[in-house]
Every structure is written in structure tokens, then in C-alpha cells.
Amino acid sequence: MKFVADLHIHSRFSRATSSDLTPENLWLWGQYKGIGLVGTGDCIHPLWLDELEKKTEPDDNGFLRLVPSIASGLAAQVPASCRREVRFVLSTEISCIYKKNGRVRKVHCVVIFSSLEACRSFQQRLAALGNIKSDGRPILGLDAKDLLALALECDPHVLFVPAHIWTPWFSVLGAASGFDSVRECFEDLTPHIFALETGLSSDPGMNWRLSGLDEFILISNSDAHSVSKLGREANLFDTDFSYAGVYRALADRNDPGMTGTIEFFPEEGKYHYDGHRDCKTRLHPRETAWYGGACPVCGKAVTTGVMSRIESLADHPQGRRGMRARPYFNLVPLEEVIAESRGVGSQSKQVRQAWFDLVSRLGPELSILMDYSLPDIAAAGGDVLAEGIRLMREGRITIQAGYDGEYGVIRIFDELQRKQVRGQLSFL
Numbered sequence: 001m002k003f004v005a006d007l008h009i010h011s012r013f014s015r016a017t018s019s020d021l022t023p024e025n026l027w028l029w030g031q032y033k034g035i036g037l038v039g040t041g042d043c044i045h046p047l048w049l050d051e052l053e054k055k056t057e058p059d060d061n062g063f064l065r066l067v068p069s070i071a072s073g074l075a076a077q078v079p080a081s082c083r084r085e086v087r088f089v090l091s092t093e094i095s096c097i098y099k100k101n102g103r104v105r106k107v108h109c110v111v112i113f114s115s116l117e118a119c120r121s122f123q124q125r126l127a128a129l130g131n132i133k134s135d136g137r138p139i140l141g142l143d144a145k146d147l148l149a150l151a152l153e154c155d156p157h158v159l160f161v162p163a164h165i166w167t168p169w170f171s172v173l174g175a176a177s178g179f180d181s182v183r184e185c186f187e188d189l190t191p192h193i194f195a196l197e198t199g200l201s202s203d204p205g206m207n208w209r210l211s212g213l214d215e216f217i218l219i220s221n222s223d224a225h226s227v228s229k230l231g232r233e234a235n236l237f238d239t240d241f242s243y244a245g246v247y248r249a250l251a252d253r254n255d256p257g258m259t260g261t262i263e264f265f266p267e268e269g270k271y272h273y274d275g276h277r278d279c280k281t282r283l284h285p286r287e288t289a290w291y292g293g294a295c296p297v298c299g300k301a302v303t304t305g306v307m308s309r310i311e312s313l314a315d316h317p318q319g320r321r322g323m324r325a326r327p328y329f330n331l332v333p334l335e336e337v338i339a340e341s342r343g344v345g346s347q348s349k350q351v352r353q354a355w356f357d358l359v360s361r362l363g364p365e366l367s368i369l370m371d372y373s374l375p376d377i378a379a380a381g382g383d384v385l386a387e388g389i390r391l392m393r394e395g396r397i398t399i400q401a402g403y404d405g406e407y408g409v410i411r412i413f414d415e416l417q418r419k420q421v422r423g424q425l426s427f428l
């Protein structure tokens with residue numbers, strides 16, 4: 001069966017997240033977005049795991065489903081065009097901060113469990129090592145390799161995935177506090193790592209430049225801190241809709257079950273270019289080299305972005321395909337395409353309303369972005385929107401790249417183009 005999976009999100013118990021992150025809303029938004037499998041996020045946090053146990057029940061496939069009485073109470077909020085099965089899989093992110101080989105390392109990993117029992121036993125082990133109540137994403141003074149060993153002890157079928165691997169501050173390959181290879185971090189346990197999360201600021205094409213990553217399959221997740229961001233990056237599967245199916249698709253090199261990923265345009269990510277946010281300094285890696293790595297405004301060292309970091313570790317030029325390569329699709333969130341088609345801000349009320357209208361009339365967001373025909377989109381949302389979707393699908397958009405924690409800025413149209421599209425179409 002074909003399904004979309006978003007395996008790394010957060011609950012409202014993580015720092016800087018929205019209070020709308022409840023099991024009920026994740027179930028609803030999974031349907032609005034077109035996602036069949038949602039990682040629970042934060043499954044080590046005691047309050048969140050208790051809530052999950054209360055509001056969901058294990059299915060026979062290693063996933064959780066919303067208890068039927070809750071689901072039936074919510075069903076009226078789901079337009080017929082979006083109705084689908086949504087299951088959850090137990091997952092959490094964990095932050096390891098420790099010293100290794102003479103340097104402080106900060107590594108985030110996503111851990112996905114095959115059962116509630118395994119998750120509970122891991123929770124108990126971590127509770128003995130640090131504070132698991134203060135943040136949905138526990139912060140531990142533990143070596144990431146030891147964390148992997150512990151996870152394997154609690155769950156032989158755990159999926160342990162280094163998160164957003166290029167983020168400068170908190171990742172296995174990050175410029176500021178990561179390593180130069182996955183093996184340097186996980187040593188002899190490296191074969192238990194099957195997948196790497198590429199993060200918002202890089203896409204698979206950039207990662208394929210490193211032959212050191214060939215043994216891993218590349219996955220993408222939203223890392224959502226509010227429900228509306230669910231599925232902004234995600235994974236496409238065509239396999240059994242079960243934990244075993246997902247596990248096989250990632251762990252077995254010959255299994256074709258993972259068929260691709262949904263990606264941001266990497267320039268949209270917060271760390272694509274180098275730069276210094278306080279001074280609004282945004283630098284292409286070539287410019288950084290020109291300025292000797294210092295901010296031309298204040299002279300402080302700039303934050304090295306993902307493009308630079310990959311350039312410094314890559315052993316191939318852009319254009320190489322990785323050994324476990326899958327197709328990928330660079331998308332812009334629908335609310336941004338709507339906002340661009342109307343020339344208004346993406347957080348405005350009219351955009352939110354138009355988004356809901358469109359999803360109710362046509363179907364889930366990801367299907368609108370990827371699958372539906374342009375005439376159908378034009379009929380439901382207008383000609384300018386359909387033209388925006390076409391330009392996005394063809395990659396013909398401009399983006400001011402993100403840097404030092406600042407998201408990139410997308411432009412699909414300028415005012416003249418919007419008028420031209422309307423004018424041409426009314427002329428025809």
C-alpha cells in the first residue's frame with residue numbers, strides 16, 4: 001500500500017512548540033495533509049506518553065490508532081475529500097551533549113520504537129540517566145553511541161536515525177559541534193544506523209555528493225513544532241502498512257519499500273547559506289571565503305551553513321547519484337503558494353481560509369501540490385494559483401536562501417506577473 005510518513009515531529013511538551021499539538025489534531029491534520037503515518041514525537045515525555053496511551057490503542061501492525069470513540073467524535077471535521085486512515089508510530093528526538101575526541105559534541109537523533117513495551121523500558125532507562133520531564137526532547141549528557149546501544153537493548157527493532165544531519169549546532173555532521181563522518185560518532189555500531197534525516201536545509205541531491213553516506217537511505221521529516229507544519233517534508237512508502245514494512249524498507253538495502261521523499265527547496269531551510277543573523281548578513285559560501293569567514297558588518301565569525309559544510313566534506317561534484325538514491329520532490333507549502341498568488345502574507349486569515357476551502361473541495365494538501373491536474377486546481381482555486389503550482393512543480397521559483405536560523409524567502413510571482421496571468425487567461 002502507498003502511504004506518506006512523517007516520522008519526526010514534536011508534541012506541545014517540547015520547548016517552543018504550539019499548544020495545538022494533541023493526538024486529536026495530529027489525526028485531523030494527517031488527513032488534511034494526506035499523511036497516513038505520523039510519528040508521535042516526544043514519546044519519552046511522561047505526560048505525553050500517558051496521554052498517547054489513553055487516547056490511542058495499538059493496532060495489529062506495530063502502530064497506534066486513535067481510539068474509535070474519539071475518532072468518531074472528530075470525523076465531522078474531516079471533509080469527505082480528505083478522509084483516510086491515520087496511524088501513529090512511537091518516536092522521539094533526543095539531544096546528546098558530550099565530549100568526544102577533545103571536543104564538545106551536540107547530536108540530535110530520532111528514535112522510533114516497534115512497541116509500547118519497548119518504549120516504556122527505554123523511558124525507564126533514560127529516567128535513571130537524566131531529566132526526561134523538563135522537555136519533550138530530552139537533553140542528556142550521554143554519548144550518542146551509548147544512546148544507540150541502550151536503544152538496541154530495549155528494542156532490537158528500533159529505528160535510530162541521526163536527525164537533520166547538517167544543522168550546524170545540533171547534528172552528527174554539523175559544522176559547529178558534529179563529526180566529519182557518521183562512523184566517527186557511532187564507531188562499531190554504525191551498521192545499526194540505516195537511515196539519515198537530511199533536514200530542511202539540504203536535499204538528497206546535495207547529500208549524494210558524499211560517498212561516505214552511500215550505505216544509508218536518506219529520509220525527510222517535518223520536525224513540526226505546530227500541526228500546520230506537518231508533512232512539510234516527508235517520506236513516500238509503497239509497502240506493508242506496518243512497523244515491519246517500514247523497518248524493512250529502511251534496514252534492508254534491497255527492499256524497494258521506500259519510494260521517495262518530499263522536500264523543501266533546500267534554500268528555504270534556516271541554515272542553507274552562511275551568515276550572521278544579527279547583522280542580516282547572508283553569504284554564499286564563495287562570499288564567506290572572500291570575507292575570510294568573518295561577518296563584513298561586525299567582524300564576528302559567521303555561522304557556517306549546510307551548503308558550505310557539504311562542500312567541505314564532499315568527494316564528488318553536484319550531479320552524482322547516491323547508492324540508495326530515491327526520487328525526491330521539492331515542494332513549497334500550499335499556504336505560501338496561495339499567499340504568493342494573492343500577494344498577501346502567508347500567515348493572514350484569508351490565506352488560512354482559502355487553504356481550508358481548497359483542501360475541502362479537492363483533497364489533501366500533498367495531493368494538491370504533487371498530483372492533481374492544473375485545470376482541476378484552477379477550477380477550485382483560480383488561475384493564478386494553478387499557475388503558481390505549475391511554476392513550483394517545474395522548480396521555476398526564486399528563493400532568497402535561509403541563513404543563521406533565518407528561513408529562506410520564496411518568490412513565485414511579482415505583481416506584474418500576477419496581473420499578466422489574469423490578463424492572459426481572461427483574453428483567452
Ligand SMILES: [Zn+2]
Pocket residue numbers: 093108163164170
Ligand atoms: Zn533536532
Ligand SMILES: [Zn+2]
Pocket residue numbers: 276278279281295296297298299300
Ligand atoms: Zn555580524
